[in-house]
Amino acid sequence: xxxxxxxxxxxxxxxxxxxxxxxxxxxxxxxxxxxxxxxxxxxxxxxxxxxxxxxxxxxxxxxxxxxxxxxxxxxxxxxxxxxxxxxxxxxxxxxxxxxxxxxxxxxxxxxxxxxxxxxxxxxxxxxxxxxxxxxxxxxxxxxxxxxxxxxxxxxxxxxxxxxxxxxxxxxxxxxxxxxxxxxxxxxxxxxxxxxxxxxxxxxxxxxxxxxxxxxxxxxxxxxxxxxx
Amino acid sequence: xxxxxxxxxxxxxxxxxxxxxxxxxxxxxxxxxxxxxxxxxxxxxxxxxxxxxxxxxxxxxxxxxxxxxxxxxxxxxxxxxxxxxxxxxxxxxxxxxxxxxxxxxxxxxxxxxxxxxxxxxxxxxxxxxxxxxxxxxxxxxxxxxxxxxxxxxxxxxxxxxxxxxxxxxxxxxxxxxxxxxxxxxxxxxxxxxxxxxxxxxxxxxxxxxxxxxxxxxxxxxxxxxxxxxxxxxxxxxxxxxxxxxxxxxxxxxxxxxxxxxxxxxxxxxxxxxxxxxxxxxxxxxxxxxxxxxxxxxxxxxxxxxxxxxxxxxxxxxxxxxxxxxxxxxxxxxxxxxxxxxxxxxxxxxxxxxxxxxxxxxxxxxxxxxxxxxxxxxxxxxxxxxxxxxxxxxxxxxxxxxxxxxxxxxxxxxxxxx
Ligand code: SF4
Ligand code: SF4
Numbered sequence: 001x002x003x004x005x006x007x008x009x010x011x012x013x014x015x016x017x018x019x020x021x022x023x024x025x026x027x028x029x030x031x032x033x034x035x036x037x038x039x040x041x042x043x044x045x046x047x048x049x050x051x052x053x054x055x056x057x058x059x060x061x062x063x064x065x066x067x068x069x070x071x072x073x074x075x076x077x078x079x080x081x082x083x084x085x086x087x088x089x090x091x092x093x094x095x096x097x098x099x100x101x102x103x104x105x106x107x108x109x110x111x112x113x114x115x116x117x118x119x120x121x122x123x124x125x126x127x128x129x130x131x132x133x134x135x136x137x138x139x140x141x142x143x144x145x146x147x148x149x150x151x152x153x154x155x156x157x158x159x160x161x162x163x164x165x166x167x168x169x170x171x172x173x174x175x176x177x178x179x180x181x182x183x184x185x186x187x188x189x190x191x192x193x194x195x196x197x198x199x200x201x202x203x204x205x206x207x208x209x210x211x212x213x214x215x216x217x218x219x220x221x222x223x224x225x226x227x228x
Numbered sequence: 229x230x231x232x233x234x235x236x237x238x239x240x241x242x243x244x245x246x247x248x249x250x251x252x253x254x255x256x257x258x259x260x261x262x263x264x265x266x267x268x269x270x271x272x273x274x275x276x277x278x279x280x281x282x283x284x285x286x287x288x289x290x291x292x293x294x295x296x297x298x299x300x301x302x303x304x305x306x307x308x309x310x311x312x313x314x315x316x317x318x319x320x321x322x323x324x325x326x327x328x329x330x331x332x333x334x335x336x337x338x339x340x341x342x343x344x345x346x347x348x349x350x351x352x353x354x355x356x357x358x359x360x361x362x363x364x365x366x367x368x369x370x371x372x373x374x375x376x377x378x379x380x381x382x383x384x385x386x387x388x389x390x391x392x393x394x395x396x397x398x399x400x401x402x403x404x405x406x407x408x409x410x411x412x413x414x415x416x417x418x419x420x421x422x423x424x425x426x427x428x429x430x431x432x433x434x435x436x437x438x439x440x441x442x443x444x445x446x447x448x449x450x451x452x453x454x455x456x457x458x459x460x461x462x463x464x465x466x467x468x469x470x471x472x473x474x475x476x477x478x479x480x481x482x483x484x485x486x487x488x489x490x491x492x493x494x495x496x497x498x499x500x501x502x503x504x505x506x507x508x509x510x511x512x513x514x515x516x517x518x519x520x521x522x523x524x525x526x527x528x529x530x531x532x533x534x535x536x537x538x539x540x541x542x543x544x545x546x547x548x549x550x551x552x553x554x555x556x557x558x559x560x561x562x563x564x565x566x567x568x569x570x571x572x573x574x575x576x577x578x579x580x581x582x583x584x585x586x587x588x589x590x591x592x593x594x595x596x597x598x599x600x601x602x603x604x605x606x607x608x609x610x611x612x613x614x615x616x617x618x619x620x621x622x623x624x625x626x627x628x629x630x631x632x633x634x635x636x637x638x639x640x641x642x643x644x645x
Contacts, residue, residue: 031601032593036588036602040576040588041576049583051581056578056580060588062574074343075425077346078336078341097329097333098328101344106427107427107574108574108588109265109574109588113328115259115263115594154328155329208574209573213426
């Protein structure tokens with residue numbers, strides 16, 4: 001099994017619902033975003049770019065690209081970052097030593113560090129005391145590694161897990177469910193009859209920074225907007 | 229020895245301040261540093277790389293003695309080994325506060341990932357620590373036997389002074405020869421931590437490891453030079469002039485090699501003219517030009533000074549040149565971080581809008597009034613806490629060197645050779 005995702009940029013309306021769903025379902029502390037949506041070229045989101053009055057506005061959601069050749073995993077000295085049997089790159093929050101080598105190694109800027117205790121961070125940001133959001137229980141992989149917990153320990157790295165707490169029992173990731181435009185398609189790239197496999201086969205796909213050889217398992221369908 | 233007591237006191241207070249700062253950081257998290265997600269390594273790693281660099285000198289000086297039979301340097305092999313041991317100890321100590329979970333550091337040993345250059349570095353640095361310790365130990369054996377010191381020395385009791393001296397000589401040589409490749413390796417591997425990362429164009433070059441070696445030979449030898457100058461003092465300077473000249477020549481020669489690598493590296497970064505490379509060049513010659521100028525001009529000045537006949541012969545020039553070199557090399561280590569982290573790897577071109585490189589913003593990891601959460605560059609400057617913690621290796625090196633000089637005979641003129 002090789003879980004992957006196809007993101008149809010033709011359908012993305014840049015609403016950032018996926019980022020918000022991701023943030024709240026995964027209990028990300030203030031300032032931490034596993035999933036981002038920006039308007040490439042613009043200095044702020046939802047601003048058109050172009051020249052001589054020819055404007056365009058596309059959106060690009062970016063979270064962990066679930067590389068098949070993950071630099072983050074290769075540099076991790078303690079094996080805290082690993083790829084599970086479903087092809088998902090995960091972090092064991094109980095093993096990470098917080099060296100941040102993986103943050104330097106990842107070309108996509110998706111890795112987030114717990115610079116302070118998440119409860120303290122929430123308090124400092126002015127959240128109501130005791131306000132907790134996100135999936136409330138721990139999630140461990142079959143070897144007992146802690147891959148999701150609502151308040152990550154201070155000093156460890158975190159990132160998108162393809163919603164390990166949901167997808168490990170066959171559900172869809174929060175961003176897929178939360179997207180109003182059905183932009184995101186999630187599935188098994190090893191299964192030729194899955195929708196993701198079909199799309200990757202039949203449509204022209206783009207992967208980010210392909211030239212670096214990271215072999216991401218997140219594929220983008222380019223915004224085509226045919227003009228001829 | 230009043231002076232050494234003052235120095236020990238100073239070293240002690242540096243260590244104390246750094247431990248307090250480190251404690252504060254452990255209590256609050258690395259939020260008390262100015263590092264953030266987009267700029268995830270800073271002063272600590274730069275200082276670490278600096279101390280790895282100066283740790284080279286010891287074994288390079290002692291190996292030159294044995295490999296090329298340079299007798300003039302022989303009186304300084306002890307000081308050389310000591311400086312190497314102290315520096316690598318400082319480097320190892322500096323790495324610890326950078327770990328967000330230093331309490332779990334054992335995970336590196338229990339579950340090592342042998343594909344990680346960081347694990348390679350742990351191995352070679354531990355090896356170097358052991359080798360330099362043994363080197364100091366073996367060289368001190370005869371003196372300590374004479375004094376009747378028993379700590380770690382008990383086994384020499386059954387042997388005569390001559391036997392111990394022969395043993396010391398033989399093993400000093402062996403250790404120096406085994407140590408030389410390890411000395412080269414600690415720089416190579418430390419450089420590989422950076423050079424392997426294709427995500428960071430500034431690091432991702434095969435010239436980085438050899439360049440680290442050349443800088444290390446220069447700065448490491450300069451450290452031996454400084455300690456040796458301080459130890460013999462101005463009075464006996466003339467007596468050991470030959471040795472100092474050789475060391476100055478080693479420094480200047482390896483700087484030539486360093487500048488050769490730097491130029492090749494700049495040409496390769498610049499010639500093709502890719503947008504990524506242009507961004508890096510505009511960072512080093514633009515925003516960070518003063519730091520980059522320090523990195524280039526200070527050592528260049530030292531190189532020229534150490535090549536001139538007059539310079540090599542003057543206590544003051546050797547001292548000043550070495551200090552300038554240290555500042556330059558420290559700037560060099562800082563410049564590893566700034567351009568690398570402020571050129572965001574995920575940059576995109578939007579041909580329709582005529583944009584060649586647009587950096588995809590990164591979440592900082594902190595939410596604060598009046599500050600954006602998503603950034604495409606981060607004006608990193610270390611916080612007071614970071615400066616405090618960084619005193620740790622400086623304190624340790626000062627402490628180890630002063631204590632050792634005070635307790636044992638490292639000074640050449642007093643030795644029975
Ligand atoms: S996108 Fe980054 S964090 Fe995700 S697998 Fe690739 S290198 Fe690792
Ligand atoms: S910060 Fe954690 S996950 Fe990242 S490389 Fe270090 S130990 Fe591994």
